[in-house]
Structure formats: C-alpha cells, structure tokens
Amino acid sequence: MSGWSGRDLGTKTVAYDETQAILYALAVGADASDLDLVFEEKLRVLPTFALTLAQWAPDALGSAGAFDVRTAVHGTQRLRVLNDLPRSGAVEMTARVAEVWDKGSAAVFDVAVESEYFEATWSLFAPGCGGFGGDRGPSARRRPETAPSGTLDVRTATNQAALYRLLGDRHHLHIDPEAAVTAGMPRPIMHGLCTLAALTLPLASSVGAHPADLRELEGRFASPVFPGDELHVETWKDGEATLFEASVDDRTVISAARAHFA
Structure with missing residues (x-):
C-alpha cells in the first residue's frame, strides 16, 4: 500500500456557473432570504462549494484500484481557502496521494487537491488495506476537556x-x-x-x-x-x-x- 503514496492523480479543469453555486448554497441550508448566497446579482460563492468541484480526485483513486470502493468510507475532510471562488468560471486542479497511513486492519489514504483557490485533503478509510508496516499517522484531535463556550x-x-x-x-x-x-x-x-x-x-x-x-x-x-x-x-x-x-x-x-x- 505504501506504493500509492505520492501517486499523481492528474490534473482536471472543472467549469461551473452561477446556477450550480446557488443550488449548492440551497443544498447546504441557505435560505431564500440569504440573497448574497442565492441571488446571482449579489452572489458570493460558498468556499465549501470547491469540494464538489474536486470530488473527481478521491473518485479517481478508487477507480485506480487502491481500495475496495464498496467498503471504503470518507473519514475526515480538510479545506484551506486561498482565494474567493468567482461566481462562475473554471477551476484547474491537480491531485495526488499525499500519504498512506497504516492503521493495522485498515489504511487511510490522504488525497490532496490543489488549485489557485483552495487546498483540500480527503482522508479515506479503507478496511483490509493496512498491515503493511507503515506509519500509523497522526491521531485525531481530542474533544476539549473544558466545557463548551x-x-x-x-x-x-x-x-x-x-x-x-x-x-x-x-x-x-x-x-x-x-x-x-x-x-x-x-x-x-x-x-x-x-x-x-x-x-x-x-x-x-x-x-x-x-x-x-x-x-x-x-x-x-x-x-x-x-x-x-x-x-x-x-x-x-x-x-x-x-x-x-x-x-x-x-x-x-x-x-x-x-x-x-x-
């Protein structure tokens, strides 16, 4: 499994228009009164919309046979915003397998996607792919011990x-x-x-x-x-x-x- 680490997943340009950005805002809970999320003349595109544009990257790894797509699950997601997405346009993205962590009975594949607008990492938990002697990787952040604010x-x-x-x-x-x-x-x-x-x-x-x-x-x-x-x-x-x-x-x-x- 460690042979997948660093694997290039290619470059892809994905185009979108205002309708998709508005549909996305509605799908994640924006209200019709949130005009700058749902009205094209005032539109600000939600940064998390980028994750729909980049979904091809983790899908490409599964299609390449790195793991069983029927049992692998999305474990964690990270997003870092570099620039605001335009109301409509095309985003060129490059993707690679950043790391493969050995969790024993499973492996975790980190798929990193980069563009001028964002950097995002999908961590995919793949049962049955571990045990290859690799690093276990970082632990998840623990729940704070203090009372919620x-x-x-x-x-x-x-x-x-x-x-x-x-x-x-x-x-x-x-x-x-x-x-x-x-x-x-x-x-x-x-x-x-x-x-x-x-x-x-x-x-x-x-x-x-x-x-x-x-x-x-x-x-x-x-x-x-x-x-x-x-x-x-x-x-x-x-x-x-x-x-x-x-x-x-x-x-x-x-x-x-x-x-x-x-």
Missing part, C-alpha cells in the same frame, strides 16, 4: 441529500432506500460533506462572520446523519478559530472539527 441546534432538511446529490456525488446510498439497506443503513444518509458544510452557516453567524469568509475547515465523520435529523453542536474558542463537535441524540456524528472565518 457555546451551543447551536441545526436541523437538516428531509430533502437535503436529494438536493446535494445533484452537485455530483450521486451514490445511491443517499437517495435509494434499497441501496441504503444493502449498505447496512435503515434509510438513505446525508453526504458527510453536506453535513459539514451546512454547519458552517450557523457557525459563521455565531461568530459574527459571513459564511463565504470561511478560510479553514476540517472535521471527522464519526457516524451517519439522516435527512431530517437535528444536530446539537458544541463549540469552543481556539484563538481566532472555533472548535466544534456535532451529535444527534447523544451520538457523535462530526468530531475533531475546526472552522476559521476571516
């Missing part, structure tokens, strides 16, 4: 996964009840990236920032979220950034999370 309650929409999948990730697990049951879920689940991005809107509001001013984001997908779930979010100050965890009925769904707004 704030809390938020965020309800997902019942049609949220159905909207989000129109932006490119059309895995049947997010829409088809039969596919969900086959995957061991009682019903279709939210996309992890949709849930994480949806939390950035109320987080921005809680610190007096605009969600389009997001500059750094990371989070670990601890367990599934179902459309319609209400997430309870606990926050902690970390200098100018915010640490956060989200749970549904005392079950942690996003952990080791951090957001920083300009």
